[in-house]
Amino acid sequence: MERFIALRLLQAIPVILAVITVTFFLVRVAPGGPFDSEKAVIPEVKAALERQYRLDLPLLQQYTAYLGDLAQGDLGPSFKYPGRSVNELIAAGLPVTAELGLYALLVAVLIGGSAGIFASLKPNTAQDYLPMAAAMIGICMPTFLLGPLLVLVFGIHLEWLPVSGWGDIPGDKLLPSITLGAAYAAYIARLSRAGMLEVLNQDYIRTARAKGLPEWQVVVKHALRGGLIPVVAFLGPAFAGLLAGSFVVETIFQIPGLGRFYVQAAFNRDYTMILGTTVFLSTLIVLFNLASDILAAWLNPRLRHQFGSSR
Amino acid sequence: MALLSVDDLKVSFVGRAGVTRAVDGISFTVEKGQITAIIGESGSGKSVACYSLLGLVPMPPGRIDGGRALFEDRDLLAMSERELREVRGRDIAMVFQDPMTCLNPYLRIGEQLIEPLVYHQRVSKDEARKRALELLEEVGIRDPATTIDNYPHEFSGGMRQRVMIAMALINEPKLLIADEPTTALDVTIQAQILRLLADLQKKHDIGVIFISHDLAVVADIADQIAVMEKGRIVEHGNRQKIFHGAEHPYTRKLLAAIPAGSRPAPEANGDVLVDVQRLRTWFGDPAAPVKAVNDVSFSARRGEVLGLVGESGSGKSTIGRSLLRLAPVTGGSICFDGTELTGLEGRALKAMRRRMQMIFQDPFASLNPRMTVYDTLAEPLLLHRIANRRSVEEKVLKLMDDVGLARAFVRKYPHEFSGGQRQRIAIGRALATRPDFVVADEPVSALDVTIQAQILDLMLELGKEYGLTMLFISHDLAVVRHIADRIIVLFRGEIVEEGTGQQLFEAPQEDYTRRLLDSIPGRGLLA
Incomplete structure (x- = not known):
């Protein structure tokens, strides 16, 4: 098992390096720079600024210098927020985004999981078609449409829930979490339905029925564990995706999270901020993928012996 | 008073294509402390009949059309799901095939x-x-x-x-339903499980329904036997009557399908086609290797059918695959028609492979489900340039004739065929390249006995027609004796005995061979 983890981590290094390299040169290709603005800046000041942030060096040298800093865990200073480092900015935005992502994941697992299991119990009947049709709509509906729709209905028309903010008024976390989690709920519904259907057709389910167990025990005790392994394997990539994809929701609901910093950094040509967030998120994606793979393997007794003990 | 008495049970399946009657009015009884065997081929309705008693047939598409099943004076078919659940696993328990x-x-x-x-x-x-x-x-x-x-x-x-x-x-049930409980097992294990079931049944004094496709399996244990064909019980009686006084032609067909008898002693002419010397396949840690195959030597003459018998894990499949270079070889030599195979690579290996083919156990898994029969048979012909685009169709149809498949089936997919038909396709594929040597790895183990007999006969016939040399691998000594000229007995990666079928059956030299012989079901009754 240790070997498997070490190998996967080693494989991640070239991936992240490629992400850094592509991002580094891509943002430089975009026209404009961090110190261009409507107001004219005195050339001497601009030159001083560029020297301070190492922008006067040849591009390749900037790149190696950045890699050197990164190796020490330093994502560099922000170009737009003077005196603050990218590390600080990420640390400030991450808790909010992580909380939002966690709630969204909870929404996705609870709603998606139960819809999928419910549908799998009576395949090819209304009980199956209705939740699956809803899931299809959930997958097709983009977040930037669902968010405003929910705001219109529950915030403005019914006046049940706040329309923006995060942690200011009670209940303001609900709409963003649902908006962000909806697409993932739909995906999880489809995954858990497929997983459950496969398991429910196994011979050992017939064995459980032949024992005279009531149907709910057959499902809960014998089918769920195997049927939900695909969902578990999906949780890691899903959470990473929720973190990385939260900027639309954060923008709609005015939430001060990582995603908004990310988008603003792109508009501002805040090179180090863009790079820093990208590196941070891609590392998270790699780690969460690995974690959910390990968890899914551990849930399967036939693979668990790789963890050193069979019990 | 019988423990269970089933009267005129009818079960149907309702599908898009209409209603299919799976069980058509069968009646039988099970006495306390006795074993009632229900024998029939797959699709005869024997499992459906028993599952429907316990509400284990999904409804829909299943439907019970009529009948009664009195278990201790209560009609199982009239019970609610809740009442039935109380019976299931407590009064009536099940053992399944796999x-x-x-x-x-x-x-x-x-x-x-x-x-x-x-x-x-x-x-x-x-x-x-x-x-x-x-x-x-x-x-x-x-x-x-x-x-x-x-x-x-x-x-x-x-x-x-x-x-x-x-x-x-x-739960100390009163009735046990065992559905093909030994079909997925090796003969030696099968013998153990049969003995265990019979012992426990006597000790606990329970009634048993034993479902099987193989009459021989129940020959030693059944009190009553019901033979089912196409949803009906065609013959019913005690063991003595079924084995020694069967009247219905279908029962006789089942009896005839039980592999028995050896082939006449082979003519010892022909040169050696395959010569294996000290073949060795070790796996894992070199310090403490798993010796899957350990210094095995044998040879096969041209036109000979060589049987290789052993239990699971004896290394018999590994040997078969090694000969075709489909499994790694750690030592020894394999000489095929004068050419050493162990070091062969690339083009030379491909040329050799054309002359050696393999037939696998599971015709469900070994055929590509997305390829029609035509595609499956045409592929090796084109790959090895035995036919060109113009001549390939004629050759495919000829192959289908040879293996006994109707030409009209040529555009069908594997799932549209029965197990026996699929194995015919697999045989056709193996013969497409006109090989000299075929390795058949448990080719009939997944099939019903009646189909087994047909496939064995087909292989013998085609073997002669194509002039094949064959390595026939099986765990079942009775099957091997039926087809092989000479038999090798393998145990834990080593050869323990070698001889003609007659020699092994009449005068086995080794304990292990005797154990294999004793495991053959129904031997005493049929001999």
Whole structure:
């Protein structure tokens, strides 16, 4: 098992390096720079600024210098927020985004999981078609449409829930979490339905029925564990995706999270901020993928012996 | 008063194509303390009949059209789902065919074992565990105190079937339904499980329904036998009557299908085509290797059918695959028609492969489900340039004639065929390149006995027609004797005995061979 983890981590290094390299040169290709603005800046000041942030060096040298800093865990200073480092900015935005992502994941697992299991119990009947049709709509509906729709209905028309903010008024976390989690709920519904259907057709389910167990025990005790392994394997990539994809929701609901910093950094040509967030998120994606793979393997007794003990 | 008396049971399946009658008015009884065997080919309705008694046939598409099934004076067919659930697992228990898939891989066997006891009798978990330990001991699981907390994959097939039997018996049921309980097992293991079932049945004095496709399997244990064909019971009687006074032609066909008799002694002419010397396949850690095949030497003459017999894990499949260079070889030599195969690579290997083909056990898994018969048979012909685009169709149709498939089926997909037909396709594919040598690895083990006999005859016939040399691998000595000129007995990667079928059956030299012979079901009755 240790070997498997070490190998996967080693494989991640070239991936992240490629992400850094592509991002580094891509943002430089975009026209404009961090110190261009409507107001004219005195050339001497601009030159001083560029020297301070190492922008006067040849591009390749900037790149190696950045890699050197990164190796020490330093994502560099922000170009737009003077005196603050990218590390600080990420640390400030991450808790909010992580909380939002966690709630969204909870929404996705609870709603998606139960819809999928419910549908799998009576395949090819209304009980199956209705939740699956809803899931299809959930997958097709983009977040930037669902968010405003929910705001219109529950915030403005019914006046049940706040329309923006995060942690200011009670209940303001609900709409963003649902908006962000909806697409993932739909995906999880489809995954858990497929997983459950496969398991429910196994011979050992017939064995459980032949024992005279009531149907709910057959499902809960014998089918769920195997049927939900695909969902578990999906949780890691899903959470990473929720973190990385939260900027639309954060923008709609005015939430001060990582995603908004990310988008603003792109508009501002805040090179180090863009790079820093990208590196941070891609590392998270790699780690969460690995974690959910390990968890899914551990849930399967036939693979668990790789963890050193069979019990 | 019979324990169970089934009267005029009718079960149908309702599908898009209309209503199919699977069980067409069958009646039988099971007495307390007796074994009633229901024998028939796959699709004869024998399993459906028994499952429908317990409400285990999904409805829809299943439908019970009529009949009565009195179990202790209560009609099972008239019970509500709740009442039936009380009977299931408590009064009537089941053992299924495939112990590999019938135990939940995610739960420890202890947990699965105690479930019926805890649910039906409200026994505490600790007490149920005690009972489970006793039962595991009784069905012959070694060291139950530790193995009870193992997962199913940590047991062999035979051991899993013992666990299944313990699970079925834990509530001391009055009736046990065993659906092909030994079909997925090696003959030696089958013999053990049959003995165990018969012993337990006597000891606990329960009634048993034993479902099988193979009359020989029940020859030693059944009290009553019902023979089913196409949803009806065509003949019914005690063991004596069925085996020695069968009247219905179908019963006679089943009896005739039981492999028996050797082939006449082979003419010892022809040169050596395949010569294997000190073949060795070791796996794993070089310091303490798993010796799958250990210094095995044999040879096959041109036109000879060589049988290779052994249990699972004896290394017989590894040998077969090694000959075709489909498995790694750690030592020794394989000489095919004067060419050493072990070092062969690339083009030379491909040329050799054309002359050597393989037929696999499972015709369900070994055919590509997305390829029609035509595609399957045409592929090797084109790949090895035996036919070109113009001549390929004619050659494919000729192959279909040879293996006994109607030409009209040429555009069909594997799932549209029965197991026997699929094995015919697989044989056709193997013969397409006109090979000199064929390795057949358990080609009839997954088939019903009647189909087995047909396929064996087909292979013999084609072997002669195509001038084939064949290595026929099986766990079943009776099957091998039927087809092979000479038989090699393999045990733990080494050859223990070699001889003609007649020599081995009449004068076995080794204990292990004798054990294999004793495992052949129904030997005493049929001899």
